Amino acid sequence: MSKKELIVSAIENGTVIDHITSDKLFQVIKILNLENCTNQILFGTNLNSSKLGTKAIIKIQNKYFERYEINKIAIVAPTATLIKIASYEVIEKFNLNLPHEIEGIVKCFNPKCITNHEQVMQKFTVLDANQIKLQCHYCQKITKEETLNFL
Amino acid sequence: MKNRNLISIADFNKEEYLKVLSLAEEFEKNPVQKIAEGKVVASLFFEPSTRTRLSFESAANRLGAKIVGFADSASSSTSKGESLVDTIKTVCCYSDIIVMRHPLEGSARLASEVATVPVINAGDGANQHPTQCMLDLYSIKKTQGTLDNIHIALVGDLKYGRTVHSLVEAMCNFNTTFHLVSPVSLKLPSSVKMHIKEKNLTYYQYTEIQDAIDKVDILYITRVQRERFLDIQDYERVKNSCILDKSLMNNVKKSMKILHPLPRVNEIHSNVDSTPQAYYFQQAQNGVYVRQSLISLILGLK
Numbered sequence: 412m413s414k415k416e417l418i419v420s421a422i423e424n425g426t427v428i429d430h431i432t433s434d435k436l437f438q439v440i441k442i443l444n445l446e447n448c449t450n451q452i453l454f455g456t457n458l459n460s461s462k463l464g465t466k467a468i469i470k471i472q473n474k475y476f477e478r479y480e481i482n483k484i485a486i487v488a489p490t491a492t493l494i495k496i497a498s499y500e501v502i503e504k505f506n507l508n509l510p511h512e513i514e515g516i517v518k519c520f521n522p523k524c525i526t527n528h529e530q531v532m533q534k535f536t537v538l539d540a541n542q543i544k545l546q547c548h549y550c551q552k553i554t555k556e557e558t559l560n561f562l
Numbered sequence: 563m564k565n566r567n568l569i570s571i572a573d574f575n576k577e578e579y580l581k582v583l584s585l586a587e588e589f590e591k592n593p594v595q596k597i598a599e600g601k602v603v604a605s606l607f608f609e610p611s612t613r614t615r616l617s618f619e620s621a622a623n624r625l626g627a628k629i630v631g632f633a634d635s636a637s638s639s640t641s642k643g644e645s646l647v648d649t650i651k652t653v654c655c656y657s658d659i660i661v662m663r664h665p666l667e668g669s670a671r672l673a674s675e676v677a678t679v680p681v682i683n684a685g686d687g688a689n690q691h692p693t694q695c696m697l698d699l700y701s702i703k704k705t706q707g708t709l710d711n712i713h714i715a716l717v718g719d720l721k722y723g724r725t726v727h728s729l730v731e732a733m734c735n736f737n738t739t740f741h742l743v744s745p746v747s748l749k750l751p752s753s754v755k756m757h758i759k760e761k762n763l764t765y766y767q768y769t770e771i772q773d774a775i776d777k778v779d780i781l782y783i784t785r786v787q788r789e790r791f792l793d794i795q796d797y798e799r800v801k802n803s804c805i806l807d808k809s810l811m812n813n814v815k816k817s818m819k820i821l822h823p824l825p826r827v828n829e830i831h832s833n834v835d836s837t838p839q840a841y842y843f844q845q846a847q848n849g850v851y852v853r854q855s856l857i858s859l860i861l862g863l864k
Contacts, residue, residue, distance in 0.1 A: 523665075525664075
């Protein structure tokens with residue numbers, strides 16, 4: 412049996428973000444601020460995927476993400492799988508789920524919302540994680556994908 | 563309800579609305595009850611308002627409370643650049659309850675989170691105005707004898723009208739049938755219609771008042787504002803479809819009442835004012851009793 416060739420090379424320690432839809436790759440890179448990350452980063456996009464048709468993948472050496480960063484990924488790429496690697500072995504693998512409430516990640520799109528005028532932690536209730544419907548705790552307006560901006 | 567905030571109509575449940583309304587009835591029978599002597603009500607109006615501010619201050623006076631505050635943000639430290647959070651924290655040192663109106667949406671919720679005294683929202687931008695909703699409920703109950711099984715027509719700007727949105731949400735607790743009358747471009751948003759659908763209640767949609775007016779117990783009319791239209795021709799086309807004139811009232815129910823949150827501009831012709839159905843000025847009067855009821859319940863005096 413021939414060994415399947417990896418198009419994006421394996422990493423020794425760190426995190427793999429797999430099953431990102433191809434069109435979301437650069438958005439994920441941006442929200443995680445990977446442009447300014449000095450760790451070794453490998454990525455590929457428009458790769459074949461039995462699950463998605465085509466997919467993107469990011470591998471970051473020596474980096475494990477915090478909860479708020481994982482929530483950011485979940486908002487942009489809800490289909491993604493997060494895989495933690497140590498010594499080339501998978502130590503943890505999970506699908507992304509948005510919690511019922513998110514704090515300090517997204518900006519309310521409503522220019523008349525108090526959170527865009529005072530220094531206050533932005534809070535949202537997640538009404539629908541798949542289509543992105545985030546209801547502002549303060550003004551109650553719903554931020555959707557097309558009006559989404561990260562803090 | 564002692565020490566509770568009232569920020570949004572959803573903060574109180576059906577039993578609590580009914581409690582507020584029945585105490586308001588008591589205040590209507592006996593309006594001067596000096597039960598809040600020694601209490602201080604902070605009345606913080608970061609934007610001007612006539613009815614709401616005077617009605618709250620009148621309610622506080624009749625309860626014997628003292629009022630501190632300001633009637634527009636120019637006469638507060640906000641004009642020096644003080645944040646809302648700092649203003650609220652300071653005012654808490656001087657008062658037992660805060661009544662606030664602010665042009666930004668969500669401001670009252672934020673204030674309630676930093677305040678050490680209860681906060682009543684007297685309007686936060688286009689978001690919520692729960693005491694208006696309470697007095698609308700009071701007016702419906704008083705004129706119809708009940709809140710249950712009412713046919714209500716909501717007329718005018720159903721898209722942006724915050725009083726309409728709150729009233730729909732509250733009336734969904736009482737098996738209401740809704741008759742929604744608006745220009746197509748100002749229809750009730752789906753986020754509000756959702757409340758009607760969740761309760762499996764019946765609603766009808768019209769573009770002309772005359773198609774609904776004879777069927778209803780309450781006609782709640784709001785202003786169609788010119789500035790909501792991108793195209794002035796659209797406005798000209800629809801502006802008269804939601805104007806109430808006496809000539810449309812030949813076959814209305816005798817017990818039907820017309821409500822309006824006021825101020826009106828031209829959407830109710832003055833020839834309607836003398837009909838037995840006109841109720842909008844008494845409705846404003848009811849606001850005082852409802853606010854007396856709320857202040858005394860929240861201060862734990864009743």
